Amino acid sequence: MGKKKFLLTVAIAIIFVFFIGYGIEVFHDAPESAKFCPEVYELTNESACQEAGGIWDDLLEPRAEGVKGIKESVPVKGYFCRNTKECYQEFETAQNQHDLVVFVVAIIIGILAIIAGVMLNKDAISTGILAGGVLLLLYGTIRYWRHADDVLKFILLGIALAVLIWLGYKQFDKR
Structure with a gap:
């Protein structure tokens, strides 16, 4: 992959993640602490x-x-x-709910992007979308990580590992 294709791949991946992340915030507002406290x-x-x-x-x-x-x-x-402890607890509850929405949407769109990236034939574009999907999975997981219990964290890491191994076979092992 040449320099131009590499830069296009990186640009697509980064802008894709920003686009989806910003889109989630546009359609599902994050709670503001000033409204609670x-x-x-x-x-x-x-x-x-x-x-x-x-x-x-x-x-x-x-x-x-x-x-x-x-x-x-x-x-x-x-x-x-x-402020009262209750206002902080109400804000934390609202933030947890918002983080869950971000997690679910990012995971779904991330998986769809990975599938699309594997199926597309244009090298720089497909790799950019695939990398964007992986970064989106990472973004959603990081946003929800502090709320997840240990079993869910273990499952999430297992799924991420399985997806990466599958990608390795699908994308790089063309025998």
Whole structure:
């Protein structure tokens, strides 16, 4: 494969993954933490904090000497407003659901791209689509990896290994 074909292959693979990844985000919005947890960290009194849905903490002992800054000491407050644990849990649940959608769509399109890449006859294009499919499988798996249990991780790695071995025989072993 010449330099031009190689560059075309790499470009197709990378742009394919970006295209599908961006398409998933366009049609299934990722949750935004600001919609679940309001910005409360700058609030300086208890009533404003509670009205905004935050929790007021005044457990810290204020230090009169402050913290050494670049030019002058910055006083340390003995209080702060923080979000509830529930807002973080709700955001995490929404993020998990979104990651599952990304995983499923990326796996399905990745497998279809691998099959198409094996079946096409144009060397640079088919290899680019095939590589894009493999990268898409990787992208979907990485997005869902932290949510998967150990058995699912083992199965995913086994499937990935089987696909790569199959590709090796199908693509490179032409006896």
